Amino acid sequence: MKVGLFIPCYIDQLYPCVGISTLQLLEKLGVDVEVPQNQTCCGQPLANSGLQKETIGISRHFINLFSNCDTIVSPSGSCVLQIKEHVPKELHDEKYSHIKNNIYELTEFITDILKIDELDGQFPYRVGLLQSCHSLRGLRNGKSSELAGKRFSKSGQLLSSLKDIKLVDLDRPDECCGFGGTFSVFEEAVSVQMGVDKIKDHLSHDAEIIAGTDMSCLMHLEGLINRNRQLLKVMHIAEILNTAMT
């Protein structure tokens, strides 16, 4: 199986360590990872702002780059959702449907494709899980609290399998953190308040780390934590799993 790794632009530019952790983690799990060169972006920042039309170039580039991979993995639920749902119609061909059907967010790739539910690692911290809305309600990598039936979470499952980790219960486990792409600047006041509340929820349950499936959400929360000098750290789930497994 040829697995292509997609590292979204903001991880590439701002959080390369998350990209490296993802790569190393996958290799530890025995995956032969290929990183197609010259990757850029999934197009979501434009699409979510109403400019889906303008993402044809970006999407075409993406499709060309990844179409010969059997499977594509990315440490971002949000970007995966963009590729699955909002690639312009003009590009809907066989190549695209292959990608659409074979692209996975990192934790769902581990649980659903590698069929690994438990990892051999240790992480002795109190962790709050922030499953991004796009991963949770978009990709359905978990059951949101609005729906009836038994709760589950693929990323939560992996985290809880680590030794000594304590996953804290939050008051509002899947309330949005307030990032929302351009929402974070167009609706700055509300976005900031949502982030502040999210952090408060974690602090009030003595979390030491916010673990996220999307670095963009974490960037927003980290910005607030640093500005307000709060005692809390954000980590992408790839970093946690990769650290835990050494």
Add this chain to the structure above:
Amino acid sequence: MSRESILKSIIANKPAKIGLPKPIEISNNEYRDLTEKFIDMAKSAGSEIVEIDSMEKVMEWIIRQKSDGKVVFDLTQESVPTQQFLSIHDFSNSDIVVLRGQMGVAENGAVWIDEHDMLIRKLPFITSHLVLVLKKNKILKDMHQVYNQIDLKNTGFGVFIAGPSKTADIEQSLVIGAHGPIRHTILLLS
């Protein structure tokens, strides 16, 4: 005419026909005991429940409640002698109104009554204390079952009542007795 233009516009715009789903399948043995569930739900809606074993005792119970107020009965459907009818103008002063409940709904504690159970439609709403007499064997599991039994075409007005009237419009704090009855009693007849 607006009628024609609205219909024309709908025909021009409506989406392609979508079929109806098959009737919903509901498990029948969800609650251990229908009466128990009904009592639970009715109480949490603010109803008082009195279990009683005969129609005579119902009368006794009502007379005991009567205090100084006036009582209006309409249990005609139960062929109980009508005790005391007041002229329509006096209804607003009646303290207790006693009516027959047709069916109870276990899942939500509501009782269905229709026009045949009330002298006039305002009766169950204007009183400060509504008493519904409901036979235990008339408790059904859920709304699907109840609607199967209700014959809307044969009535002018029917209503599910679940507890005394209430509101939470001020800071979401629950207040009993908004406009309708302040007290709501169900006499469960075995």
Add this chain to the structure above:
Amino acid sequence: MKHSQAAKVFLKNAPRTQWHDKALWFAREKRDIQKNQVTEWETLRDHASQIKEHALSNLDDYLMEFEQNAIGNGIVVHWASDAEEHNRIVFNILQKAGVRKLVKSKSMLTEECRMNPYLENKGIEVIESDLGERIIQLDKQEPSHIVMPAIHMKKEEIGKLFEKELHTETGNNDPQYLTAAARSHLRKHFLSAEVALTGVNFAIAETGGFVVCTNEGNADMGVHHARIHIASMGIEKLIPKKEHLAVFIRLLARSATGQPITNYTSHFQKPEKGKEIHIILVDNGRSEHLGEEKFWRALKCIRCGACMNTCPVYRRSGGHSYGYTIPGPIGSILTPKIDLKQFADLPFASSLCGSCSDVCPVKIDIHEQLYQWRQEVYEHGHLSWIKKTGFRVVGKILASPRLYGLTGTIARFFLIYAPGFLVYNRMNTWGKSRDIPTLPRQSFQEWYKENRNKS
């Protein structure tokens, strides 16, 4: 005022925002408890959605069936193409009856039609009888929520208002006391009501009747005392059969207020002896909305308000920030259809978290419609900031690895052009309350070339 600005003003009062957020979250929690007690909850939602889609795709037939059966029941049926016609019909009924007062229960449709000011202009006294609506009316405000119209007001404010309007004791803010005062104040109006108006929660084609749900009993108090009952109804409220009521009644109150059923679920079939029932079937843009391929499903809405209670933006910005009768997520997908330019910012008043779609009892894809409306806003040229920024350029750069790589110290490129930071650079919006990430020495791609490139 744009939503983001109104939200900013709302958020200035931090304790109040927190209180507002908690009050609505409380409603969401109550709803969750209810849905957990219904084993077939998700099946019900599926059914409700399908029934509505079926009804809407056959709306003309069902309207005619309803009309025929309603007339058979002795109900007078009126048709109104728009708000003005609706209001005129109501006024004509009042005039013909020689009545100058209308006692009404809550109806979002009459708000939409701006009926109260219309009637008041013609000298009609309009009395809102739902407690929340009455509070709003006395205070000359607009409702901020479709189920809890006065949810934005604190009891102290209501106490003051009642002191002035209903002469209650000074400083007594006890909800129990205030409700009792409203009760006796409104009772006079009920007892003297000659014409009463209600909304319609569901109308049933098969039976020619309709259902009105309230907790206070105010709808019933009004119409059963009055000689004439006017029911105003959007044409999308129609469902085919009696048995379908079970599905919707089970969902409505649980979603709205976390009750298993409203206190009163009243079924009106025929007028009481010697009385009249008039029903007004209102289009006001709905039939045209049906033709919007991406957006017609918004018409499935049963106005439960759950999407407001769950919306993290609504809870932190208040209903008035949306500038329309129906606020929150559903409002933000209804308003662009009314006036895309005026409401161009509302589809953007969302983080697209999708909570609304998951909570919606009729499974409207609200957040996807928000996304689609954003596309419409752009395509119709209503994105005002787009001209001022290099946003389109971003698309070109990201489409070209050469340009992407060319931007040299790429991180800088990112800070200048990447969307989140676009506005930051111009107006420092991002950085007002948040730090920017520390810039790494090299990008992932640079690291990979250095450490892994096998070629």
